[in-house]
Amino acid sequence: MMAVLSLHMALGACLSMVIAAVAAPCLQSNPTIQRIALSALLAISGLLAVVAGFTGLISGGGSITLPLGLPWLPMHLRLDALGSFFLLVIGSLTLPVSIYSYGYLSHEKKLTPLAIFLPLFVLGMMGVVLSDDAFTFMLYWELMSVSSYFLVTHEHQYPENRKAGFIYLLMAHMAGLLIMGSFATLYAVSGSFEFSAMREASISPLWASVAFLLAGFGFGTKAGVVPMHGWLPDAHPVAPSNVSALMSGIMLKVAIFGFIRITWDLMGSGDFQWWWGALVLAAGSSSAVSGVLMALQQHDLKRLLAYHSIENIGIILIGLGLGMLLAHFNHPTLAALGLIAALYHTINHALFKGLLFMGAGAVLHKTGTRNMEKMGGLIHRMPWTSGLFLVACISISALPPFNGFVSEWLTFQTALMAPQLGGALLTAMVPFSAAMLALAGALAATCFVKVFGVVFLGHARSEAVADAKEVDMWMKFGMVIPAVCCLLLGLLPTLFIPLLDHVPQALLHTSMLSSLHNHSWVWLTPMDAERASYSAPLALIGMLLLGGLAFWWLHPKGNHIRRSKMWSCGNPHTHARMQYNAASFSQPLRRIFVDLYQPEEHEHAERHKHALLTTRVKYIVHVSDMVVKQVYQPIGHATLWLAKIIRHEHQRGIHAYLAYTFATVLFLLAVFA
Amino acid sequence: MSSIFFQLLQAVLMVMFAPLVLGFVSTVKARLQNRRGAGIMQPWRDIQKLFNKEVVLADHASWIFRFAPYVVFTATVMAASVVPSLLLDTPLSLTADVIALVALLALGRFFLSLAGMDIGTAFGGMGASREMTFSALAEPAMLMSIFVLAIGAHSTNLTTMIAHTLHTPLLIQPSIAFALVAMLMIAIVETGRIPIDNPSTHLELTMIHEAMLLEYSGRHLALMEWASAVKLLLFATLIIDLFFPWGISGDASLVTIALALMIWIAKLMVLFVILAVMETSMAKLRMFEVPQYLGAAFVLAFLGLIIHYMLEVAV
Numbered sequence: 001m002m003a004v005l006s007l008h009m010a011l012g013a014c015l016s017m018v019i020a021a022v023a024a025p026c027l028q029s030n031p032t033i034q035r036i037a038l039s040a041l042l043a044i045s046g047l048l049a050v051v052a053g054f055t056g057l058i059s060g061g062g063s064i065t066l067p068l069g070l071p072w073l074p075m076h077l078r079l080d081a082l083g084s085f086f087l088l089v090i091g092s093l094t095l096p097v098s099i100y101s102y103g104y105l106s107h108e109k110k111l112t113p114l115a116i117f118l119p120l121f122v123l124g125m126m127g128v129v130l131s132d133d134a135f136t137f138m139l140y141w142e143l144m145s146v147s148s149y150f151l152v153t154h155e156h157q158y159p160e161n162r163k164a165g166f167i168y169l170l171m172a173h174m175a176g177l178l179i180m181g182s183f184a185t186l187y188a189v190s191g192s193f194e195f196s197a198m199r200e201a202s203i204s205p206l207w208a209s210v211a212f213l214l215a216g217f218g219f220g221t222k223a224g225v226v227p228m229h230g231w232l233p234d235a236h237p238v239a240p241s242n243v244s245a246l247m248s249g250i251m252l253k254v255a256i257f258g259f260i261r262i263t264w265d266l267m268g269s270g271d272f273q274w275w276w277g278a279l280v281l282a283a284g285s286s287s288a289v290s291g292v293l294m295a296l297q298q299h300d301l302k303r304l305l306a307y308h309s310i311e312n313i314g315i316i317l318i319g320l321g322l323g324m325l326l327a328h329f330n331h332p333t334l335a336a337l338g339l340i341a342a343l344y345h346t347i348n349h350a351l352f353k354g355l356l357f358m359g360a361g362a363v364l365h366k367t368g369t370r371n372m373e374k375m376g377g378l379i380h381r382m383p384w385t386s387g388l389f390l391v392a393c394i395s396i397s398a399l400p401p402f403n404g405f406v407s408e409w410l411t412f413q414t415a416l417m418a419p420q421l422g423g424a425l426l427t428a429m430v431p432f433s434a435a436m437l438a439l440a441g442a443l444a445a446t447c448f449v450k451v452f453g454v455v456f457l458g459h460a461r462s463e464a465v466a467d468a469k470e471v472d473m474w475m476k477f478g479m480v481i482p483a484v485c486c487l488l489l490g491l492l493p494t495l496f497i498p499l500l501d502h503v504p505q506a507l508l509h510t511s512m513l514s515s516l517h518n519h520s521w522v523w524l525t526p527m528d529a530e531r532a533s534y535s536a537p538l539a540l541i542g543m544l545l546l547g548g549l550a551f552w553w554l555h556p557k558g559n560h561i562r563r564s565k566m567w568s569c570g571n572p573h574t575h576a577r578m579q580y581n582a583a584s585f586s587q588p589l590r591r592i593f594v595d596l597y598q599p600e601e602h603e604h605a606e607r608h609k610h611a612l613l614t615t616r617v618k619y620i621v622h623v624s625d626m627v628v629k630q631v632y633q634p635i636g637h638a639t640l641w642l643a644k645i646i647r648h649e650h651q652r653g654i655h656a657y658l659a660y661t662f663a664t665v666l667f668l669l670a671v672f673a
Numbered sequence: 674m675s676s677i678f679f680q681l682l683q684a685v686l687m688v689m690f691a692p693l694v695l696g697f698v699s700t701v702k703a704r705l706q707n708r709r710g711a712g713i714m715q716p717w718r719d720i721q722k723l724f725n726k727e728v729v730l731a732d733h734a735s736w737i738f739r740f741a742p743y744v745v746f747t748a749t750v751m752a753a754s755v756v757p758s759l760l761l762d763t764p765l766s767l768t769a770d771v772i773a774l775v776a777l778l779a780l781g782r783f784f785l786s787l788a789g790m791d792i793g794t795a796f797g798g799m800g801a802s803r804e805m806t807f808s809a810l811a812e813p814a815m816l817m818s819i820f821v822l823a824i825g826a827h828s829t830n831l832t833t834m835i836a837h838t839l840h841t842p843l844l845i846q847p848s849i850a851f852a853l854v855a856m857l858m859i860a861i862v863e864t865g866r867i868p869i870d871n872p873s874t875h876l877e878l879t880m881i882h883e884a885m886l887l888e889y890s891g892r893h894l895a896l897m898e899w900a901s902a903v904k905l906l907l908f909a910t911l912i913i914d915l916f917f918p919w920g921i922s923g924d925a926s927l928v929t930i931a932l933a934l935m936i937w938i939a940k941l942m943v944l945f946v947i948l949a950v951m952e953t954s955m956a957k958l959r960m961f962e963v964p965q966y967l968g969a970a971f972v973l974a975f976l977g978l979i980i981h982y983m984l985e986v987a988v
Contacts, residue, residue, distance in 0.1 A: 400776050416820060458798075
């Protein structure tokens with residue numbers, strides 16, 4: 001009964017998105033009602049998705065065949081543990097974003113395109129996780145990609161937005177093509193588009209590897225794995241902030257879902273080969289470190305957050321890669337731990353990255369700029385936004401007692417508990433990836449000290465920022481929900497992991513529950529308390545007690561505080577521009593990793609009056625993405641060059657075209673006849 | 674019940690000893706430089722004095738600036754109370770394993786750096802930028818060095834790791850030697866000592882830790898100074914625990930604890946005399962040689978790990 005109910009609720013979530021998309025053009029005459037309808041339907045859909053996800057995880061889902069789609073292939077939908085979990089992820093961010101959007105869109109002039117494509121985008125993501133055949137999967141996948149293209153190019157009056165949208169569309173479709181190739185391989189082996197048939201079919205190692213590589217590169221492109229990430233840092237910042245939150249928070253996760261669906265579910269852990277896990281692990285480690293290194297050099301707040309998504313996708317892949325390696329070497333319990341770590345980080349990242357983008361949107365909304373070099377001191381102007389943003393900063397920096405630390409800790413444990421695998425080099429790769437994870441985590445903390453310090457602390461660096469106002473209650477409320485979830489997921493992992501445990505139960509037929517329940521819910525013990533344990537509630541209680549004790553002891557006679565000018569080593573007459581800004585904060589790292597960044601620096605000193613009297617100094621530094629520069633641009637140039645060469649062929653007469661047709665027919669006959 | 678008492682005793686000792694440790698190091702340094710020094714109680718007297726002083730805050734200091742000293746202090750003390758110094762198996766040691774311990778210290782550092790950025794002086798930002806940069810490079814090296822031992826002991830719980838070292842026969846393991854050197858190098862970075870940072874200088878363009886504290890006064894400054902003293906003692910105890918744990922008490926009886934206390938103090942004195950000698954005989958590194966130093970530490974720790982897999986597990 002519960003099972004059917006959860007599927008019906010998931011369908012209800014999809015249906016409310018269809019209604020929203022259809023209703024939007026009808027309500028065009030009254031923007032306020034249009035906005036209310038959009039937010040309310042999004043909220044209903046998000047809530048239904050959360051409930052469906054929870055009940056689906058607890059009681060299992062069901063399946064249904066809708067008479068839609070191709071005549072010989074009706075639409076198969078199914079809610080299983082994996083799908084339920086990702087539905088939960090989608091819902092848990094859609095709900096707060098819908099509330100936030102009500103405030104955020106209050107001054108939006110072009111509401112109709114958003115009101116049509118935002119529900120379609122959410123519908124596409126929900127459809128992907130519910131689909132039970134390859135055709136339905138691709139249908140919703142493309143719906144998600146195309147509708148998000150229109151959201152990225154929402155402000156299409158700016159040429160750079162159109163360009164970002166074009167690159168996004170191009171790469172999304174290349175990804176779609178690769179994914180289709182992966183499904184085609186599985187179809188060729190099983191003879192059916194239905195997932196159930198693909199699961200049954202046995203696949204040869206060679207074709208399994210082909211399908212794995214196609215899926216890996218296809219979903220990797222969509223998830224923004226280095227070096228296929230070129231579209232991501234351009235596309236995410238230009239979308240409206242509520243859309244950026246959804247794109248970064250959950251659309252990338254849907255790509256992770258697709259990857260798990262094809263490799264772990266349709267092919268199964270029995271088919272894993274050792275180099276699959278090693279490849280995923282290497283891709284994860286390199287994405288994690290290079291994503292955060294690039295993020296450190298950004299001064300556009302939303303672009304910086306977009307690079308952090310690359311980092312976090314890398315962390316998820318480290319967990320998945322470890323799981324795949326361990327599953328291949330027959331350690332199913334440890335593989336389950338790796339999978340749980342990856343899934344835990346998936347929902348964590350959805351929450352804190354959604355919150356970060358909403359916070360960045362709030363700042364953008366009130367100051368009109370994304371440039372961090374113009375911000376500063378916003379903690380005094382926007383206390384709520386800054387406090388909630390700080391929660392997200394601590395969470396993403398993997399610091400206790402918030403949620404980011406729990407998932408990274410679980411990933412560390414997976415790496416450290418891994419026994420001897422294959423050769424010494426493969427075995428050493430595992431702790432090396434853990435060290436890369438540590439580097440990424442520590443650099444992320446550096447980056448978020450920079451973000452919070454430059455945006456919210458210090459003095460305002462421009463007029464617009466000095467006069468900023470706090471956002472309205474809807475936007476505040478939208479940000480409070482994920483912040484509370486970040487704290488709860490950080491404090492109570494032992495209550496959440498049993499829910500997650502249904503996924504490895506379905507995919508690997510092993511469970512982590514026995515080792516978790518050895519101890520009370522206070523301690524998180526992935527294997528055994530002898531080996532590793534962590535208790536966030538106790539750590540938090542201990543810190544609160546200690547902090548309270550110190551405060552109580554130091555404040556016996558009231559609060560003696562004198563406000564005065566800042567000391568600044570005896571020179572309080574400083575200017576706001578003399579503060580450390582985003583460029584100077586990351587200068588040491590720019591110098592340390594100079595070969596990686598290859599920054600373009602320009603210095604110019606004006607000396608108008610006298611050769612020794614400097615009146616004005618200009619320093620411009622620009623760090624461009626090396627992958628884009630070294631890989632994408634040559635490919636782009638080569639394509640243009642090729643097009644230039646064959647462009648003359650277009651202008652030939654009819655006889656030339658007939659000759660081409662003839663040659664093609666001959667070629668096809670020679671190959672296939 | 675008695676283990677809870679000794680747990681508390683151990684934590685209180687860590688916190689109360691910490692300023693004495695600073696005093697000890699500076700006294701030994703003074704003797705090495707033919708000075709008398711201010712005595713080992715001086716840091717305690719400084720903290721005492723600061724607690725009674727008025728707090729002067731910059732006009733636009735936000736709540737972060739006032740909140741940070743408490744976070745830094747409690748996170749450091751919380752981390753310190755997890756590290757066993759006298760008794761091997763304590764109730765709190767389950768709360769945080771070695772990774773969580775590193776993360777607790779990182780939480781303190783995060784708030785310390787934010788406080789540095791809060792006032793908006795060039796010094797604060799400079800200190801925050803350097804502190805976060807160098808610690809970001811130090812953290813993987815430190816974890817790598819700990820992993821060498823953790824993989825050998827199949828655990829990241831400090832208690833289990835120490836027990837493993839105690840129960841293995843005393844052999845020279847090359848991997849552990851590499852890990853030790855790396856760990857010593859990292860400890861100097863993390864605690865801000867010469868040749869990376871100099872805790873006794875202010876207003877120097879190469880300062881790191883002190884630059885973030887420049888705007889602090891009164892009890893806030895006292896808490897920050899105290900926390901950094903606790904951190905120094907914590908790192909020394911961590912090195913003792915991981916590499917030379919012999920002498921730590923296995924059961925919670927008064928006699929063995931007293932013995933363990935004396936052995937712990939003796940080991941600490943040896944470590945800090947070495948630190949004082951090094952600080953007296955060395956000059957500070959140039960700022961941009963620090964990453965190379967950290968890179969060397971990381972490579973050493975990674976070599977230790979490879980050696981562990983190739984020589985010690987294979988045979």
